[in-house]
Amino acid sequence: MDDVALAAGGGAGVTAEVAVLGAGMHPWGKWGRSFVEYGVVAARAALADAGLQWRDIGSVIGAGTVRGGYPGYIAGATFARALGWQGSRVASVYAACASGAQAVDAARAQILSGQADAVLVVGADAAPKGFFRPAGGDRPDDPDWLRFRVLGATNPVYFGLYARRRMAVYGDTTDDFAQVKVKNAAMGALNPRARYRSPVTAEEVAASAVVADPLRLLDICATSDGGAAVVLASMEFARRHGHPEPVRIRAVSTVTPRFPNTVLDLPDIATDSAVAVDPPGGTFRMSIAGAAYEEAGIGPEDLSLAEVYDLSTALEVQWYEDLGLCGAGEGVRLLRDGATALGGRVPVNVSGGLASFGEAVPAQAIAQVCELTWQLRGEAGGRQVAGARVGISANQGLFGHGSAVIAVR
Amino acid sequence: MPRTRTPVVAGWFEGDGDGFRLLGTRCASCASVFFPREDHYCRNPACASGELEEIRLSRRGRVWSFTDSRYRPPSPYVSDPELPWQPYVLIAVELAAERIVVLGQAAPGVTVADLAVGMEAEVVPGVLHEDAATTWTTWHWRPAGVRA
Numbered sequence: 186m187d188d189v190a191l192a193a194g195g196g197a198g199v200t201a202e203v204a205v206l207g208a209g210m211h212p213w214g215k216w217g218r219s220f221v222e223y224g225v226v227a228a229r230a231a232l233a234d235a236g237l238q239w240r241d242i243g244s245v246i247g248a249g250t251v252r253g254g255y256p257g258y259i260a261g262a263t264f265a266r267a268l269g270w271q272g273s274r275v276a277s278v279y280a281a282c283a284s285g286a287q288a289v290d291a292a293r294a295q296i297l298s299g300q301a302d303a304v305l306v307v308g309a310d311a312a313p314k315g316f317f318r319p320a321g322g323d324r325p326d327d328p329d330w331l332r333f334r335v336l337g338a339t340n341p342v343y344f345g346l347y348a349r350r351r352m353a354v355y356g357d358t359t360d361d362f363a364q365v366k367v368k369n370a371a372m373g374a375l376n377p378r379a380r381y382r383s384p385v386t387a388e389e390v391a392a393s394a395v396v397a398d399p400l401r402l403l404d405i406c407a408t409s410d411g412g413a414a415v416v417l418a419s420m421e422f423a424r425r426h427g428h429p430e431p432v433r434i435r436a437v438s439t440v441t442p443r444f445p446n447t448v449l450d451l452p453d454i455a456t457d458s459a460v461a462v463d464p465p466g467g468t469f470r471m472s473i474a475g476a477a478y479e480e481a482g483i484g485p486e487d488l489s490l491a492e493v494y495d496l497s498t499a500l501e502v503q504w505y506e507d508l509g510l511c512g513a514g515e516g517v518r519l520l521r522d523g524a525t526a527l528g529g530r531v532p533v534n535v536s537g538g539l540a541s542f543g544e545a546v547p548a549q550a551i552a553q554v555c556e557l558t559w560q561l562r563g564e565a566g567g568r569q570v571a572g573a574r575v576g577i578s579a580n581q582g583l584f585g586h587g588s589a590v591i592a593v594r
Numbered sequence: 595m596p597r598t599r600t601p602v603v604a605g606w607f608e609g610d611g612d613g614f615r616l617l618g619t620r621c622a623s624c625a626s627v628f629f630p631r632e633d634h635y636c637r638n639p640a641c642a643s644g645e646l647e648e649i650r651l652s653r654r655g656r657v658w659s660f661t662d663s664r665y666r667p668p669s670p671y672v673s674d675p676e677l678p679w680q681p682y683v684l685i686a687v688e689l690a691a692e693r694i695v696v697l698g699q700a701a702p703g704v705t706v707a708d709l710a711v712g713m714e715a716e717v718v719p720g721v722l723h724e725d726a727a728t729t730w731t732t733w734h735w736r737p738a739g740v741r742a
Contacts, residue, residue: 316665316668318668318669323670325603331603333668333669334670336671336697336698337671337682338667338684338697339663339665339667342663345661346658346661346686347659349661350658353659353710353711353712354711394664396665397661397663398660398662400661444637445626445638445693447695449658453697454629454630454696455630455694455696455697456694457626457637457694458627458628458692458693459694460625460626460694461624461625461626
């Protein structure tokens with residue numbers, strides 16, 4: 186582990202590191218205001234956390250939202266204008282659930298190439314009540330529109346398919362899935378930025394309404410308003426500004442799937458066919474984590490904690506396997522053993538996860554990095570993972586998007 | 595006036611009764627199969643072909659997974675908000691010959707209790723919804739041995 190803590194980049198396959206100087210969030214909830222407000226609150230919190238002024242920032246990268254009209258598509262400029270035009274570089278990134286991580290990756294690239302010393306990354310969303318839905322209009326060439334028009338296939342439909350498949354292949358049960366909610370709600374109760382802060386019992390999960398068999402309301406994450414921001418900087422800038430030992434980002438994975446992708450992915454109506462080309466050795470989700478491990482020069486055995494995209498309880502169990510915390514089909518055993526709870530071998534979603542936050546799409550991957558930052562600094566209060574040195578975040582979203590970030594201290 | 599029968603998406607299926615099939619395309623160069631159809635480019639990264647021919651997909655496959663929709667999906671799914679919501683089942687079926695998994699609604703009357711992963715299912719013609727002038731047609735998966 187010491188090599189992880191001490192090495193500052195260099196070596197085969199390992200990219201140089203950037204420092205996380207500040208992390209900030211607007212609490213998640215259903216606040217009914219503009220996403221711009223949430224982003225500004227998060228940005229100012231991250232700047233204050235970094236001990237920097239807005240004018241110290243040389244570049245702003247916004248993670249976009251499709252729900253905020255034009256200002257959402259050009260989120261970087263929207264946040265820069267709200268904070269006060271000051272002539273910085275600006276860029277906007279949209280990549281579904283990976284938007285925030287791609288924004289982090291773009292910031293890192295600017296820092297490592299010398300284009301900017303300190304970059305502000307911001308994502309925020311104001312979510313509708315109920316199911317996410319496609320953009321309006323009659324668009325038969327859009328797979329996201331088609332899955333609703335032809336099948337009525339909401340996001341929970343896909344989560345239900347994945348959960349049922351696990352039950353059939355691995356023998357997981359709905360009681361097992363409920364234990365993910367119980368675990369994450371217990372940790373979310375300790376997080377002042379979470380939307381849901383009450384413990385949940387397995388009986389409460391079982392008593393909630395079925396949304397998409399076998400999953401119930403409390404198995405599926407809500408859609409939320411929220412905002413998150415980080416200030417990233419070069420190691421040299423960090424030292425000059427009083428951060429001799431900052432949390433460092435060691436890897437950012439934003440890979441695409443490989444053809445043929447044989448796991449049914451949102452928003453697709455079918456998988457790729459494997460009739461002409463054999464499937465790759467691992468799934469897309471496995472490759473997301475694999476690319477991050479390779480870039481960081483570490484493996485799952487080095488992790489102190491993980492923040493993963495628990496769109497559903499069953500999907501969190503799937504992530505255990507896709508991150509390599511255990512073998513295929515062993516996720517539930519890891520859960521039952523308490524390995525992924527606070528105090529376990531590798532706590533997962535100590536923030537409370539999407540189960541406690543609900544999803545604010547462009548903010549979520551940034552929020553994961555915020556949690557890793559606070560954990561690695563030892564500032565996470567009652568949900569602190571003792572001695573945290575290495576953390577990974579992972580997510581997956583529509584249209585072949587996914588990401589993983591590895592942070593170390 | 596009788597309603598016109600119109601596929602919800604043109605070119606995705608054809609035929610009636612036992613002759614009903616999903617339509618995909620196959621790359622003339624590498625033989626990769628696509629559903630929904632790709633007509634202009636092959637998505638195999640090792641193939642630069644732009645020549646694809648229409649094929650009829652296998653009628654039968656095995657249930658890869660299934661779920662249901664207990665709440666009314668949002669637009670552009672069409673349903674009558676005046677009527678109580680009637681849940682329906684969705685089935686993902688793996689076609690062995692094409693090595694592909696295709697999602698679809700189950701035939702009316704099928705419930706999750708009728709289903710198991712690995713069960714045989716066949717594609718049948720179905721109706722998505724009707725309006726004053728049009729019956730919008732689609733495909734349904736019907737599990738073998740379930741006469742809904």
